Amino acid sequence: DTVLTQSPALAVSPGERVSISCRASEGVNSYMHWYQQKPGQQPKLLIYKASNLASGVPARFSGSGSGTDFTLTIDPVEADDTATYFCQQSWNDPFTFGSGTKLEIK
Amino acid sequence: QVQLKESGPGLVQPSQTLSLTCTVSGFSLTSNSVSWVRQPPGKGLEWMGAIWSGGSTDYNSALKSRLSISRDTSKSQVFLKMNSLQTEDTAIYFCTRAITMMGAFDYWGQGVMVTVSS
Numbered sequence: 001d002t003v004l005t006q007s008p009a010l011a012v013s014p015g016e017r018v019s020i021s022c023r024a025s026e027g028v029n030s031y032m033h034w035y036q037q038k039p040g041q042q043p044k045l046l047i048y049k050a051s052n053l054a055s056g057v058p059a060r061f062s063g064s065g066s067g068t069d070f071t072l073t074i075d076p077v078e079a080d081d082t083a084t085y086f087c088q089q090s091w092n093d094p095f096t097f098g099s100g101t102k103l104e105i106k
Numbered sequence: 107q108v109q110l111k112e113s114g115p116g117l118v119q120p121s122q123t124l125s126l127t128c129t130v131s132g133f134s135l136t137s138n139s140v141s142w143v144r145q146p147p148g149k150g151l152e153w154m155g156a157i158w159s160g161g162s163t164d165y166n167s168a169l170k171s172r173l174s175i176s177r178d179t180s181k182s183q184v185f186l187k188m189n190s191l192q193t194e195d196t197a198i199y200f201c202t203r204a205i206t207m208m209g210a211f212d213y214w215g216q217g218v219m220v221t222v223s224s
Contacts (some may be wrong), residue, residue: 001167031208031209033208033209033210033211035211042200042214042215042216042217043151043200043211043214044214045210045211045212048205048208048210048212049208049210054210054212055212086150086151088151088153088210088211090204090208090209090210091209093164094153094164094165094166094167094168095141095153095166095209096153097150097151097152097153098150099150100150100151
């Protein structure tokens with residue numbers, strides 16, 4: 001299975017720029033997607049196919065990368081962005097998710 | 107308006123079979139795939155399997171021997187059945203819709219908490 005590795009946690013101040021990384025154990029082409037999950041809620045799609053903004057998602061969110069290294073960037077960060085962020089690949093079977101990066105806003 | 111809603115028992119005994127239903131609206135099961143994703147309390151997400159728009163299925167190899175996904179297009183429902191449940195199967199179970207040809211999940215149900223316990 002394709003293992004997706006994410007940093008466990010990050011802390012930033014409002015107004016700053018934050019980059020959340022996801023590294024795949026094997027190539028996933030550009031089929032990497034990003035989700036935001038707040039406590040008690042279902043995940044919400046932010047970015048699909050590496051860099052495409054999902055419907056209704058603010059332009060503060062952006063994605064980049066291809067192959068094995070991908071980044072979700074939030075610029076500028078707002079207090080409401082406190083959440084866990086997951087990457088997910090759909091190039092290799094089975095689909096897999098990263099373990100999540102918990103973002104704290106100071 | 108696209109919606110998905112999971113339903114099923116909240117408590118299942120060990121070694122028993124879990125049966126869940128996902129009722130969808132706002133789209134056709136013959137146009138989009140539906141996947142099941144689960145999340146143990148406080149942990150990450152695991153893709154369990156999918157039923158594609160054409161009706162074929164695909165399963166996570168880790169669960170394949172225990173899992174079955176089917177659908178009734180006339181009722182806009184997708185079904186999950188998983189047997190031989192153990193305590194480690196305790197999780198929130200979500201059904202999700204994928205963007206066609208992308209494998210990204212753009213709509214999610216609220217999830218149903220399933221506890222495996224005697």
